[in-house]
Amino acid sequence: MPDKLSYKIQFGDTYGVVNPAMLHAHLTLLRKFKMLEQSDKCFDARYLLRAQERYVLWLDLLRTQNFDQEVVPIPPLVPVNFIELLNNFYSLIKYEIWESNGSHIDPASERIWTEKTKQPWVLNPNDSSDFKITCPWCKSNIHMQWEKYVKLMQTSDANENCPICYAQHSIETLSAKRFIDDISAWNKDKSKLIGGTLIDRKDGSYSEELSIRRSQLLFTANIIDVLTNCDRYEWVHITEQLNLQIKNVKEEIIQRVISAYSGIPLPFSIDLVSAVHRQRRFTEKIVKNKWIDRLEVQENSITRYLKFLSLIKEKSNIFLVPTFDIDLCWHTHQLHASFYRSFTKKHIGRIINHDDTSPKELLLINFEATAQAWNKKYHEPYALYPHGEEPCGGESCQENCQNCQQCRQDCDVEACYCD
Numbered sequence: 100m101p102d103k104l105s106y107k108i109q110f111g112d113t114y115g116v117v118n119p120a121m122l123h124a125h126l127t128l129l130r131k132f133k134m135l136e137q138s139d140k141c142f143d144a145r146y147l148l149r150a151q152e153r154y155v156l157w158l159d160l161l162r163t164q165n166f167d168q169e170v171v172p173i174p175p176l177v178p179v180n181f182i183e184l185l186n187n188f189y190s191l192i193k194y195e196i197w198e199s200n201g202s203h204i205d206p207a208s209e210r211i212w213t214e215k216t217k218q219p220w221v222l223n224p225n226d227s228s229d230f231k232i233t234c235p236w237c238k239s240n241i242h243m244q245w246e247k248y249v250k251l252m253q254t255s256d257a258n259e260n261c262p263i264c265y266a267q268h269s270i271e272t273l274s275a276k277r278f279i280d281d282i283s284a285w286n287k288d289k290s291k292l293i294g295g296t297l298i299d300r301k302d303g304s305y306s307e308e309l310s311i312r313r314s315q316l317l318f319t320a321n322i323i324d325v326l327t328n329c330d331r332y333e334w335v336h337i338t339e340q341l342n343l344q345i346k347n348v349k350e351e352i353i354q355r356v357i358s359a360y361s362g363i364p365l366p367f368s369i370d371l372v373s374a375v376h377r378q379r380r381f382t383e384k385i386v387k388n389k390w391i392d393r394l395e396v397q398e399n400s401i402t403r404y405l406k407f408l409s410l411i412k413e414k415s416n417i418f419l420v421p422t423f424d425i426d427l428c429w430h431t432h433q434l435h436a437s438f439y440r441s442f443t444k445k446h447i448g449r450i451i452n453h454d455d456t457s458p459k460e461l462l463l464i465n466f467e468a469t470a471q472a473w474n475k476k477y478h479e480p481y482a483l484y485p486h487g488e489e490p491c492g493g494e495s496c497q498e499n500c501q502n503c504q505q506c507r508q509d510c511d512v513e514a515c516y517c518d
């Protein structure tokens with residue numbers, strides 16, 4: 100049994116933090132994802148793009164069916180679902196499924212999915228059929244060969260013309276069109292939310308009220324008029340127009356709105372396929388480091404994660420970089436988004452963002468700074484586990500031995516490329 104007391108070292112009340120069962124479930128899921136990676140790059144891109152489409156279908160299913168929280172079906176097993184879950188849209192991973200049988204078997208979910216979407220539960224990586232897309236201009240349903248679709252979605256200067264209305268489809272025009280359609284819809288119904296306006300960057304809280312207020316300041320009648328009544332689907336033009344509003348709103352809001360749309364043709368505020376690629380660096384570590392499966396290691400990791408959160412609370416001016424074991428707890432915690440939000444809000448005072456786009460150099464520098472802050476506060480080594488199978492002595496290793504030095508270089512820092 101996990102030693103609950105050890106979790107309480109840093110925070111008296113540890114309700115809503117992760118436990119070894121959650122870690123185990125998450126590890127099982129990540130290893131399944133690893134198995135879904137296609138060795139051929141083109142096939143892998145095709146697979147992820149299909150996964151992304153299926154994810155939209157799943158979200159539509161949730162929206163239209165209004166499931167009770169207890170009976171929400173689990174999504175089909177595609178890596179993209181997971182990324183979106185990580186980003187706190189839904190907290191629906193039923194980890195019990197992974198905890199109990201390490202599998203992805205849930206007949207009720209499968210039945211609902213196949214009945215409602217007419218899609219197979221398991222996505223066939225060899226599916227070479229055309230992609231079916233709806234032209235956002237003329238609304239025609241278009242078939243596109245998968246090779247063309249993959250190229251269109253992966254190459255910034257690739258383009259195809261709609262065979263019906265001849266509008267040019269490219270990442271640029273499609274994402275600009277999505278943005279302009281969204282602000283047109285907002286103009287008709289002011290309760291609609293615009294990407295990039297919802298989250299408060301300072302404390303991670305979200306406020307629909309604030310989002311609406313920001314949209315009202317940013318999208319003045321003049322801007323709406325200029326953007327919706329001209330046929331320019333170009334981000335240079337949109338950015339120019341939005342920047343005219345700097346007197347009304349902070350430049351940061353404008354940048355956030357632009358980054359939530361620019362280059363993203365699908366209805367998400369991040370590029371999910373890129374996010375999957377970043378996540379895979381973390382998954383790689385999981386697959387390599389089997390020692391993380393050991394219960395005593397996991398319990399220790401949870402304690403260390405709590406210590407890490409405590410350090411975040413104290414050192415709000417430093418960008419702290421987690422070790423691999425702490426990072427596993429952190430990722431797992433975020434999967435349980437409502438736990439994560441309420442726990443970090445209550446104990447840290449804000450909802451901690453997890454930025455996985457930082458450059459390697461920054462991570463290396465900040466990892467050193469984190470290790471120093473950790474040593475100073477806890478008087479124990481920060482990086483505990485070497486690159487390989489076994490912990491190098493865990494907390495008993497006080498010598499900062501060769502293994503510890505080695506693991507800082509080889510294991511932890513490298514593991515944190517994704518953070």
Ligand SMILES: [Zn+2]
Pocket residue numbers: 234235236237238239261262263264265266
């Ligand atoms: Zn068209």
